[in-house]
Amino acid sequence: MEVTTYFEEYEIGSKRMSFGRTITETDFVVHAGHTGDFFPHHMDAEFMKKSEFGGRIAHGTMIFAIGIGLTANVINPVAFSYGYDRLRFVKPVFIGDTIRTRTTISEKLDDPRRPQMGRVVERVEVLNQKDEVVLVCDHIYVVERREAAA
Amino acid sequence: MEVTTYFEEYEIGSKRMSFGRTITETDFVVHAGHTGDFFPHHMDAEFMKKSEFGGRIAHGTMIFAIGIGLTANVINPVAFSYGYDRLRFVKPVFIGDTIRTRTTISEKLDDPRRPQMGRVVERVEVLNQKDEVVLVCDHIYVVERREAAA
Amino acid sequence: MEVTTYFEEYEIGSKRMSFGRTITETDFVVHAGHTGDFFPHHMDAEFMKKSEFGGRIAHGTMIFAIGIGLTANVINPVAFSYGYDRLRFVKPVFIGDTIRTRTTISEKLDDPRRPQMGRVVERVEVLNQKDEVVLVCDHIYVVERREAAA
Amino acid sequence: MEVTTYFEEYEIGSKRMSFGRTITETDFVVHAGHTGDFFPHHMDAEFMKKSEFGGRIAHGTMIFAIGIGLTANVINPVAFSYGYDRLRFVKPVFIGDTIRTRTTISEKLDDPRRPQMGRVVERVEVLNQKDEVVLVCDHIYVVERREAAA
Amino acid sequence: MEVTTYFEEYEIGSKRMSFGRTITETDFVVHAGHTGDFFPHHMDAEFMKKSEFGGRIAHGTMIFAIGIGLTANVINPVAFSYGYDRLRFVKPVFIGDTIRTRTTISEKLDDPRRPQMGRVVERVEVLNQKDEVVLVCDHIYVVERREAAA
Amino acid sequence: MEVTTYFEEYEIGSKRMSFGRTITETDFVVHAGHTGDFFPHHMDAEFMKKSEFGGRIAHGTMIFAIGIGLTANVINPVAFSYGYDRLRFVKPVFIGDTIRTRTTISEKLDDPRRPQMGRVVERVEVLNQKDEVVLVCDHIYVVERREAAA
Numbered sequence: 083m084e085v086t087t088y089f090e091e092y093e094i095g096s097k098r099m100s101f102g103r104t105i106t107e108t109d110f111v112v113h114a115g116h117t118g119d120f121f122p123h124h125m126d127a128e129f130m131k132k133s134e135f136g137g138r139i140a141h142g143t144m145i146f147a148i149g150i151g152l153t154a155n156v157i158n159p160v161a162f163s164y165g166y167d168r169l170r171f172v173k174p175v176f177i178g179d180t181i182r183t184r185t186t187i188s189e190k191l192d193d194p195r196r197p198q199m200g201r202v203v204e205r206v207e208v209l210n211q212k213d214e215v216v217l218v219c220d221h222i223y224v225v226e227r228r229e230a231a232a
Numbered sequence: 233m234e235v236t237t238y239f240e241e242y243e244i245g246s247k248r249m250s251f252g253r254t255i256t257e258t259d260f261v262v263h264a265g266h267t268g269d270f271f272p273h274h275m276d277a278e279f280m281k282k283s284e285f286g287g288r289i290a291h292g293t294m295i296f297a298i299g300i301g302l303t304a305n306v307i308n309p310v311a312f313s314y315g316y317d318r319l320r321f322v323k324p325v326f327i328g329d330t331i332r333t334r335t336t337i338s339e340k341l342d343d344p345r346r347p348q349m350g351r352v353v354e355r356v357e358v359l360n361q362k363d364e365v366v367l368v369c370d371h372i373y374v375v376e377r378r379e380a381a382a
Numbered sequence: 383m384e385v386t387t388y389f390e391e392y393e394i395g396s397k398r399m400s401f402g403r404t405i406t407e408t409d410f411v412v413h414a415g416h417t418g419d420f421f422p423h424h425m426d427a428e429f430m431k432k433s434e435f436g437g438r439i440a441h442g443t444m445i446f447a448i449g450i451g452l453t454a455n456v457i458n459p460v461a462f463s464y465g466y467d468r469l470r471f472v473k474p475v476f477i478g479d480t481i482r483t484r485t486t487i488s489e490k491l492d493d494p495r496r497p498q499m500g501r502v503v504e505r506v507e508v509l510n511q512k513d514e515v516v517l518v519c520d521h522i523y524v525v526e527r528r529e530a531a532a
Numbered sequence: 533m534e535v536t537t538y539f540e541e542y543e544i545g546s547k548r549m550s551f552g553r554t555i556t557e558t559d560f561v562v563h564a565g566h567t568g569d570f571f572p573h574h575m576d577a578e579f580m581k582k583s584e585f586g587g588r589i590a591h592g593t594m595i596f597a598i599g600i601g602l603t604a605n606v607i608n609p610v611a612f613s614y615g616y617d618r619l620r621f622v623k624p625v626f627i628g629d630t631i632r633t634r635t636t637i638s639e640k641l642d643d644p645r646r647p648q649m650g651r652v653v654e655r656v657e658v659l660n661q662k663d664e665v666v667l668v669c670d671h672i673y674v675v676e677r678r679e680a681a682a
Numbered sequence: 683m684e685v686t687t688y689f690e691e692y693e694i695g696s697k698r699m700s701f702g703r704t705i706t707e708t709d710f711v712v713h714a715g716h717t718g719d720f721f722p723h724h725m726d727a728e729f730m731k732k733s734e735f736g737g738r739i740a741h742g743t744m745i746f747a748i749g750i751g752l753t754a755n756v757i758n759p760v761a762f763s764y765g766y767d768r769l770r771f772v773k774p775v776f777i778g779d780t781i782r783t784r785t786t787i788s789e790k791l792d793d794p795r796r797p798q799m800g801r802v803v804e805r806v807e808v809l810n811q812k813d814e815v816v817l818v819c820d821h822i823y824v825v826e827r828r829e830a831a832a
Numbered sequence: 833m834e835v836t837t838y839f840e841e842y843e844i845g846s847k848r849m850s851f852g853r854t855i856t857e858t859d860f861v862v863h864a865g866h867t868g869d870f871f872p873h874h875m876d877a878e879f880m881k882k883s884e885f886g887g888r889i890a891h892g893t894m895i896f897a898i899g900i901g902l903t904a905n906v907i908n909p910v911a912f913s914y915g916y917d918r919l920r921f922v923k924p925v926f927i928g929d930t931i932r933t934r935t936t937i938s939e940k941l942d943d944p945r946r947p948q949m950g951r952v953v954e955r956v957e958v959l960n961q962k963d964e965v966v967l968v969c970d971h972i973y974v975v976e977r978r979e980a981a982a
Binding site for chain 5: 407408410411412415420421422425426427428429438
Binding site: 413 | 598607613614620
């Protein structure tokens with residue numbers, strides 16, 4: 083779905099929660115194969131059984147990619163993704179955990195180089211089935227100003 | 233391969249370059265299916281033909297995940313990944329582009345909460361076949377100090 | 383996204399058009415591997431070069447599954463899918479074609495066994511980039527009546 | 533394997549049973565990624581644990597595509613698939629169920645537009661490991677007549 | 683399909699030819715991800731453009747696995763696969779090549795440890811679209827003797 | 833990583849052990865889909881429950897491809913893979929088994945046709961988590977002689 087939202091219309095504090103998705107052993111295998119990272123932390127059940135974690139833990143890049151993917155259902159044609167700040171892996175994710183992503187508009191800034199645009203910061207929190215935050219980051223969008231579009 | 237490297241042994245300015253990997257249409261389809269992000273920017277050749285880009289562009293999360301994956305060949309058992317800062321999508325990546333990842337040790341810091349550990353910042357640059365930087369970020373590791381291990 | 387729509391609220395003639403998706407060689411390979419159907423019509427470029435089609439053609443089950451998948455973005459919690467009627471493969475789909483799905487509410491019927499429900503028929507048309515219909519079917523939903531919910 | 537079978541040679545009532553195939557969590561993840569349908573019914577174990585089903589249920593389009601795929605082992609060069617009628621999802625399929633497909637030649641008809649062809653209807657029943665029918669449909673083939681070929 | 687064939691019934695010199703299958707870029711990416719072998723010979727188009735081969739070449743293990751897979755359509759319940767001898771990679775396989783597998787019963791031997799069984803050697807040749815042999819090996823089966831079954 | 837090793841530098845008896853990798857149900861499904869081999873031995877849990885094995889067993893070609901893939905982390909630019917001898921499937925591999933690959937330089941031979949090259953035979957043993965050998969083969973490399981390179 084496409085919904086046009088100008089810079090002025092983003093409201094600090096507004097929140098969205100995604101659907102849930104269970105992280106499966108399949109996702110571990112697909113992500114290893116997709117990225118080439120076959121480190122035993124993700125792929126060797128015997129090795130991880132004896133570790134402090136007690137089992138295989140998800141690739142950080144996977145929880146990031148799927149966590150962001152869960153929010154990808156509305157296209158804003160007047161915005162584009164500029165980057166991410168302060169991406170942190172707060173807790174491990176195990177096979178069978180179910181994650182959801184909560185996004186909160188946390189900041190609005192002028193764009194230093196583009197007066198007709200502004201920057202919108204969306205706080206991203208990926209939660210597991212116990213409502214624990216497992217990953218956080220700040221997603222920065224560059225968004226057209228309505229006044230500029232007028 | 234496993235190589236133990238303590239905090240003291242990281243040298244500011246030391247660099248590594250990964251092998252290259254061609255980003256294929258398959259990677260686009262796999263990443264969409266892995267993350268659930270089927271936005272037309274990545275999946276609709278007709279729509280993108282008429283866009284300013286002239287063709288489908290890679291998911292940012294994919295270039296990040298594969299770019300980091302290209303560096304995943306040596307395990308340091310006394311380090312763990314803490315997170316990423318200043319992740320930026322500098323240029324679009326198209327089907328058929330070949331990427332490599334250059335990492336440079338850029339900073340060493342005390343860990344505010346763990347005196348026996350330090351933080352090592354690795355500057356990550358993903359390059360395309362024209363040696364243009366397409367993605368940058370700072371990868372932060374927490375690494376054991378040799379003195380603490382002694 | 384979840385949107386509750388009762389039987390009474392479906393309007394005959396109302397239409398939706400999905401985003402587009404380019405059908406890639408990857409999709410052919412994934413579908414063959416997913417279903418076990420490796421017939422040369424889908425997998426052997428040399429064989430098909432000499433056929434009346436001039437190239438590999440998509441599995442009918444794939445265009446159906448992806449065509450329906452393109453419409454899967456709003457969940458109606460008071461409806462469920464009952465089945466499909468008159469599924470027809472109207473034109474072949476080739477690697478590189480871009481499909482979209484148009485759905486039209488075409489019929490509303492009493493449910494013979496469930497007085498508190500009704501049946502909604504959605505006409506599904508999968509189109510290619512030339513706006514040609516490549517697949518049609520009637521998707522039958524069983525939907526709660528608002529009066530019954532009251 | 534290729535076996536030529538003309539319209540006249542199809543016998544009403546003749547049956548075939550496919551091999552079995554266990555439907556895995558992997559198949560669920562692959563089908564979601566292949567079609568873009570990540571609805572929680574298929575992907576969110578926590579959500580479905582509390583539902584009437586007690587667990588994730590397979591996409592209808594997947595059981596159809598795999599159920600038909602199980603029958604794809606003999607090519608008849610004088611037949612092509614015309615479409616499907618009365619496709620119904622009779623029972624849910626869960627992770628770990630094992631399905632097989634039974635096909636029965638159920639009807640033979642003249643082709644209204646092609647006198648040299650006939651229509652053969654194959655009744656398709658997908659069964660689970662308890663011999664319960666989970667999906668049914670009528671597969672319609674258009675088949676050359678031997679007399680026309682002579 | 684299941685066909686019982688006893689040791690005595692294998693005829694030296696009898697041949698089968700499989701269907702064809704085009705080896706796609708997708709297969710390269712899937713095989714790398716499946717095995718973890720991302721060597722630039724298979725994955726880096728820029729690197730291989732300048733090599734003696736002029737382009738990416740298939741993993742040997744992939745042509746072996748797919749070449750053998752092409753022959754997997756008849757199950758003999760009185761035989762099992764013992765191993766392979768003299769597996770050789772005769773010519774490189776490129777993206778877009780179409781392979782078929784020709785098998786020839788080449789030898790019949792007593793089984794040294796199982797008098798009620800015999801060994802059947804099947805010569806396997808994988809051919810490309812120019813009828814060049816790209817891979818050969820000897821597939822050794824251990825097969826029940828009919829006399830022993832009687 | 834690239835490490836140049838000439839024929840003279842290979843030492844008979846030198847060994848390497850790979851990381852471990854747990855063989856998952858996902859790998860079974862991916863391998864079936866990659867090769868087209870959907871035999872019930874690998875795919876039908878009900879059928880195999882009643883067999884002598886008690887459960888689905890891995891494709892031999894998969895354990896070979898993944899077992900070899902586990903060793904693919906150092907490229908020797910003066911060597912190429914010539915083929916494999918005496919590939920044997922010693923024990924079945926089940927879903928959940930964790931494999932590692934041990935390689936031992938076992939033989940050095942003149943190359944009959946290339947005086948500037950030699951043949952190095954690497955004994956490959958794939959082990960499971962009980963340290964049982966499940967697959968063996970001899971990997972034959974053709975390697976440049978240092979004296980020839982001088």
